[in-house]
Amino acid sequence: MRIEKICILAIGTELSEGQIINSNAAWLSKALIESGAKECWHLTLADDREQILTGLKIASQHADMLILTGGLGPTSDDFTREVLSTWLDKPLIFDPDSWTHLENRAQLLKFQLSPSQKQQCYFPEGATIIVNPAGTAHAFLCHRQNQPIFVLPGPPSEIQKIWETDLAQRLHQYLPGKAEQKLYRWQCMGLPEADLGDKTEEALKGSLFRIGYRAHSPYVEVKVWVPAEKEAQPWLEKLETALSPWVIVRNEEDLGSHLVQACQKFKRVRLLESGSQGRFQQRLAPYLTPSAFQTPFQIETLYGAPLDQNEIFKLLEKERSDELLFLSFCQASASSWLIVLQQGQVLQQEFLSSPYPEEQVSRNLAVLIEKTLLRWSEWLSHKLEK
Amino acid sequence: MRIEKICILAIGTELSEGQIINSNAAWLSKALIESGAKECWHLTLADDREQILTGLKIASQHADMLILTGGLGPTSDDFTREVLSTWLDKPLIFDPDSWTHLENRAQLLKFQLSPSQKQQCYFPEGATIIVNPAGTAHAFLCHRQNQPIFVLPGPPSEIQKIWETDLAQRLHQYLPGKAEQKLYRWQCMGLPEADLGDKTEEALKGSLFRIGYRAHSPYVEVKVWVPAEKEAQPWLEKLETALSPWVIVRNEEDLGSHLVQACQKFKRVRLLESGSQGRFQQRLAPYLTPSAFQTPFQIETLYGAPLDQNEIFKLLEKERSDELLFLSFCQASASSWLIVLQQGQVLQQEFLSSPYPEEQVSRNLAVLIEKTLLRWSEWLSHKLEK
Incomplete structure (x- = not known):
């Protein structure tokens, strides 16, 4: 199955009420686009059963794959797995290995396990458990009518660790593995966005490349997406010449x-x-x-x-x-x-x-x-x- | 009309592809919740006409009010106003005052206006223009079947300035003006989230207060939302006593x-x-x-x-x-x-x-x-x- 559109559904009142910023959605999107995904949507909702259920329905209608983050903790406001179980119509099943994982982690970090932590060991029937080497809540993968749903914990460091140790590899079967388009970027200073836009459009007229801009004072960024199969060098050189008096750094340079x-x-x-x-x-x-x-x-x-x-x-x-x-x-x-x-x-x-x-x-x-x-x-x- | 649910629809490929983090959604949500909004959703989409149109439909189905951010710039990847005009079935009308605003701004910041900047002066017929004192693109308010739609530029400093000079006041007619619930927060260190949860639930048993938690190493935050009409002091004191060995700071303290x-x-x-x-x-x-x-x-x-x-x-x-x-x-x-x-x-x-x-x-x-x-x-x- 080929995945193009992905919805990242972030769950947490701290996000939806603006106490913290949703850095997970940005981090995951960047990684997914680099792995060949075409389109990422972000949807952010409060710790609220009804909202999560509605969010799941919307996301599954508009995306080929869902990635959920947050709401897998040990406290009373964590119910991502419960809502998912209802929506999938799959009962939650206790996984003893996850409890052992918790015991090991408690020993390593010298804390006492609490009985309320048991809720972190339940997974929808048939789910594939994905080990979380950096936290208490394992991630998991389940499906709804062939649509893959990845469920990840909330802390950014845990998501990044899970990506590194498992997810990147696992997504290979869904995503081509590297972006089919290459993104080129120029950070310019000293000319307004509109003028840099005019110069860029003129230099690339007829190229059919997708072009984007972003003003982030004092820079204006010019972005060009080049499809893998296209011969881009002459175009990029033409653009480089047009922008050169204002270019400070290129691509990932800083x-x-x-x-x-x-x-x-x-x-x-x-x-x-x-x-x-x-x-x-x-x-x-x-x-x-x-x-x-x-x-x-x-x-x-x-x-x-x-x-x-x-x-x-x-x-x-x-x-x-x-x-x-x-x-x-x-x-x-x-x-x-x-x-x-x-x-x-x-x-x-x-x-x-x-x-x-x-x-x-x-x-x-x-x-x-x-x-x-x-x-x-x-x-x-x-x-x-x- | 009473607004409870708000959807913040952020438009920008730099957001949906994770190049930058959506700090606007967090900032606006915090301000909206403090002004009495009940529920905020965030939806983030690429600079893509079809995605924006779908996003508008979803948002308008699930929220009482929409706030759009981004895509009002002078370049070819900015088409929030165009898609909105199609969706509302209202033609875009040129506003000469907005062009004067642009001329004044160009003079102040010593740059030359480009003809492509004209697109920033078009607004859907019937829209109320909201002055942007900090940037080139004015914000605006339009309606779809009584549903208010605020359209804001993308840069955070501009949104914050517009909020301060206009939006906060203007939202008064839709929002009660201050939160009906007060949020109390305790930052604790040295006890796992699950145990702090147990202590909190026990101390507040019977209170019916909404309770939340957030682990952000090395802190675990305990949150309690208290409805305005409720007598909370005895409960809060009970909780304070239960948590006191681990409390470092409270509420907005740092x-x-x-x-x-x-x-x-x-x-x-x-x-x-x-x-x-x-x-x-x-x-x-x-x-x-x-x-x-x-x-x-x-x-x-x-x-x-x-x-x-x-x-x-x-x-x-x-x-x-x-x-x-x-x-x-x-x-x-x-x-x-x-x-x-x-x-x-x-x-x-x-x-x-x-x-x-x-x-x-x-x-x-x-x-x-x-x-x-x-x-x-x-x-x-x-x-x-x-």
Whole structure:
């Protein structure tokens, strides 16, 4: 059976009432699309029997396969398996192996099992149990008139572990295994979405490729889906030329990763900043894994009143020359700041400003952070090498 | 007309294919529930005419009101307004005021308007235009057989601004204005979800309150919805007593906020750490706003090899005594670290460890960060005052 449309049905009042964000739907969709799924829908509902039942009916009408997340816990508001049992007309059957799994897990993580945890060991008759190596509730697969229904626990780390150890492989029989379309992406800065759209449409006129756009300040992303069988290179080159003055990075590339890469050869790196409200940390931390970066990389964020320029230069004078130092300091104005790079005798500095008026605080912040990462990367790759 | 069920229909391939997370649905649901809505559904679909049309039909069948987000942009993949016009059987009409809005915005943000932006000025006949003070695409309200349909742009900052300047007030005619149920929350640590569930159910037996749970390591959250007309105090006190050994914070409280509050009286504060991978920054940054914290608060994260104990104590010796210093250092083991607090002559230190085995890295990290924030707050509020 060939699956094209998938509905991810997320169950949880914490989701439907907005206490938390449905990151599972995004994570699963990305993985499913990469595995060759054509279309993903997300439906999110509260912990409510009637809503879940209605949701199941809608999802099964509009999708070839269902993936349910959440509602498999040990408490009184977890009833995904009950509603499913009613809908499938299959009684819930106790699985002793699942109880053993719970006992092992309780021993490993040093907690006492509670009798109410027994409900996590019941599965609709005929269901295939899928081991959850990262949590108490096993996942399972059941069917309704040939339609596969995967039922997963709610915590993101558990879903990702189950995907890795079982689901990705198991979905092979339903999905072709890799996307039939390849997605190319360009992150551009400095030209409005509408104009980038015009340039893209013109460059790809006649190609019949699907094209998409996403404005996420300060970037506009241009996306092109290319079917596997199509010869794309001449088109992609034409588009690259049309967008080139505004392209910052392509596909999965990220400026943060570029900067961390460029820092690898230095003994010790410090980034001292005020004004980004922790965003430099947020941008760089994913790439500063112990394996990727063995030398110390220190990020210091100063919250409170901005430093004045004298203080900054005093700081520069006393810095050790064997380290690479980045500085970024907020000025009185929210739309500009000073950035510095120091390495031994080399000192680069520049005032960066945002094109937006001062009141556009978060817009200014976003553009200044990206411009700073870009300038530092450029200085590192060009200036220091001379 | 009284609205109870609301469907938030998010449109965007970047959402349905998991490139980004649907934070709008969460934000809007929270605001709607606080305004008295009973039930929120989320439905997320790709930029695809057929999918949007099907989504509109489903949503209008199962909800009293629809809120659409996304697909109002200037590019070729934005056709929310077109599909809506077809479905409502109302032609799109050009609105000259919206074009003036675009011209003003282009002038303010110094960009050139493109002719393709004209599409953002068309609205289904009879729609009420709702000004978007933060972006190019105005929102609008239309109806289908008495069912209100709000159509909002996609960027979160624009939705939030429209809510603030118009929507919250406008929804008054449909929603009672404040929740009829009050939600009480307890964040607990150190007892499994199932046991906290048993204790909660026992304490509230006979109350008929709706109860919910959410495990988000290292916390388990207990939630109780209390109808406005009910006398809840005795029940809540009973529950408080039952949960008290494990309660860390209540309702909207957060440990990060507690710690920042407790630091306000110090001249200068530094937090120097390795091992949290930037998570201390992430936990504290939201509370370190310029207005909330005037004195300098510096967070330094050291990425790379962990410091050894000698280095740590050398560091402590040379530190200035007029500042409050927090230290947190990873040891060789991922399941324990050393935390220190120094203020003048007062020095507190402790090895914290996680109850989980070493391989449970992210679990250990989460529990160590929360335990550290808790101990620092305790030291500040009790020990330093003596």
